Amino acid sequence: MTVHIITIDGPSGSGKGTLAAKIAAHYGFNLLDSGALYRLLGLSLFQRDLLNKIQEQLVQCVDFATHLDIEFKSTDAGTLIFLEGEDVTNTIRTEQVGEYASKVATVPELRQALFERQRAFIQAPGLVADGRDMATAIFPEAQAKIYLTASAESRAERRVKQLQGIGLDAKISDILSNIQARDKRDMERTVAPLKPAEDAYIIDSSTIGINEVFQLMVDYINSRIN
Numbered sequence: 001m002t003v004h005i006i007t008i009d010g011p012s013g014s015g016k017g018t019l020a021a022k023i024a025a026h027y028g029f030n031l032l033d034s035g036a037l038y039r040l041l042g043l044s045l046f047q048r049d050l051l052n053k054i055q056e057q058l059v060q061c062v063d064f065a066t067h068l069d070i071e072f073k074s075t076d077a078g079t080l081i082f083l084e085g086e087d088v089t090n091t092i093r094t095e096q097v098g099e100y101a102s103k104v105a106t107v108p109e110l111r112q113a114l115f116e117r118q119r120a121f122i123q124a125p126g127l128v129a130d131g132r133d134m135a136t137a138i139f140p141e142a143q144a145k146i147y148l149t150a151s152a153e154s155r156a157e158r159r160v161k162q163l164q165g166i167g168l169d170a171k172i173s174d175i176l177s178n179i180q181a182r183d184k185r186d187m188e189r190t191v192a193p194l195k196p197a198e199d200a201y202i203i204d205s206s207t208i209g210i211n212e213v214f215q216l217m218v219d220y221i222n223s224r225i226n
Contacts, residue, residue: 042100
C-alpha cells in the first residue's frame, strides 16, 4: 500500500502551518509540524543553558535531541504540545523560541538527530509535513511538493495578528526585522537551506486569501496522488 506524502515548505509566517493542518484534515492524513520539533529542541537547550554552548557541548546536545521528551495531543481545540510533561503549546510559538529554533537548525548534527524522528511520521494512510526542508531533505520521495511563500511584510502582519490572538504583545517593526533575519539565516545555512525543491509547486500567498490558497493546493495534490 502506498503511503502518500505531501510536503509544504516555506519561510516563517507564510501560512504553511495553518494550511498543512487544513490539508491533513481534508485528506484524513497524519500531520508533521517539523518546526515544532526544532522549537521544542531550541527551548529545551535554552532551559538547560546550552543554546549558546552547542558546539562546546555538542555530544550532550545531540543526546537531548535524540531523546527529547515530547508529546502531541489532538483535541477539539487543536493540537496541544508538551515538553517533558509541560504544556508549551503557546510558548513555542513566540518569536523568542523561533529564534532558538533557527539557531538549532544551523547545526548539522542536531538536524541529523531529528531526521529519524521526522521520518517516523510516515504512516498510513498518508502524511502532510510542513517545514523548511521537507521536500529537499527529509521526504524527497514525496508525491506532492508545495512551496508556500509570501512577502516579508505580509508575513509580519499575519504574525502580529497570530501573536495578538493568543494574548501576546507584538510590534510589527520587531517582527519584520526578526523575519528578515531568520529568512537570511535559513536560506544561507550550509545544510538543507530553505529553497523550493526543483519539482515543487510554488504558491505566493502575499495577495490571496487562505481559502484560495487551499483550493490551489487541493487541485495540485489531486493531480499528483489520484
